[in-house]
Amino acid sequence: MLYIILAILGGFLTILSMVVNANLAKKVGVFQGTFINYVVGSFIIFLIVLFIQDYSYINNLANIPFYAYLGGTIGVLVVAASNVIIPKIPTIYSTLLIFIGQIFMGIVIDYFRISHVSKGKVIGGVLIILGMLYNTNLDKKRLIDENIISEE
Structure with missing residues (x-):
């Protein structure tokens, strides 16, 4: 049940994020808004990782296939596309x-x-x-x- 609730919450937050990012993009530009989105997101996740203090993943970075790192690139494209689409x-x-x-x-x-x-x-x-x-x-x-x- 927890996973269902988290999935629904993730859906709510995804749409809310798209609307907020699109409004930011209207004010500063599509790619600038996307950049701000990822800088702020990177800062927040950096704080979370510092708080958790689990750095065991660092030893495994070399064993991860290259395509697993494409998530960030795809995420940038998703945010940029939604910044263009949502206002239209x-x-x-x-x-x-x-x-x-x-x-x-x-x-x-x-x-x-x-x-x-x-x-x-x-x-x-x-x-x-x-x-x-x-x-x-x-x-x-x-x-x-x-x-x-x-x-x-």
């Missing part, structure tokens, strides 16, 4: 699109790691895409009906 489209759509990307990347990773793809995951991902498209069309129709936007 509603947060709910950004969240759903990111979720869809996560589902399908999970399917790809599962395929390469365990040579199996769950039909349920694929069907679920397609249903989410169809639901989002349906909802987007309803929103657009409502905005046209209320003369908030014009038909294109």
